[in-house]
Amino acid sequence: MMTLDDIDHALLRALGRDATQSAGALGRELGLSQPATWRRIRRLQDAGIIRGRKLDLDAGKLGFGVTVFLGIKLATKGRVSLEDFERAVSAIPEVQTVEHVLGMYDYRLRVTARDIADFERVLRRRIMTLPGVGNVDANVLLSEERRPGPLG
Structure with a gap:
């Protein structure tokens, strides 16, 4: 099981609020560069923690x-x-x-x-x-x- 730090948790919370945010916007919110944010997102995806991004439709x-x-x-x-x-x-x-x-x-x-x-x-x-x-x-x-x- 992958160990998550505080930045990983903050990143997951931010994506949970709005999964359409760019890595640059997320990085600015978290105090990270765009490449560092993208690497973290990619690592979370590769570990299976982020399984995808879903469209939320109003039925x-x-x-x-x-x-x-x-x-x-x-x-x-x-x-x-x-x-x-x-x-x-x-x-x-x-x-x-x-x-x-x-x-x-x-x-x-x-x-x-x-x-x-x-x-x-x-x-x-x-x-x-x-x-x-x-x-x-x-x-x-x-x-x-x-x-x-x-x-x-």
Whole structure:
């Protein structure tokens, strides 16, 4: 495991706030030169600490007004491989995240849809027909507050 210093932590916090900043801008904020900042970013990427930069889209403004979290318990663990289920569920465009979890459910999915009727269509025609699906529990997202991660 790579040892991070205070500058690495500050760099990660700054990128967490705005991943589009240039190495020069980040360097000015942290008191480093642009090349030194770039080398640190590259080292963090090579170590797998920075895995990429993501685009954060507003689903509601794109016409997807409903987000539902599904807890899925597989009915036949022995007959359906987890990889088969994961591959099938990941192919559904409305499924934003697939998390294999420990507890009451085997999987937690984040599903976006245009409205409740659209979600019902996705649930009935796509998710409930997946191999091995047993119990499904749904929670509709009412609001979301984003908090900084452990480095924030």
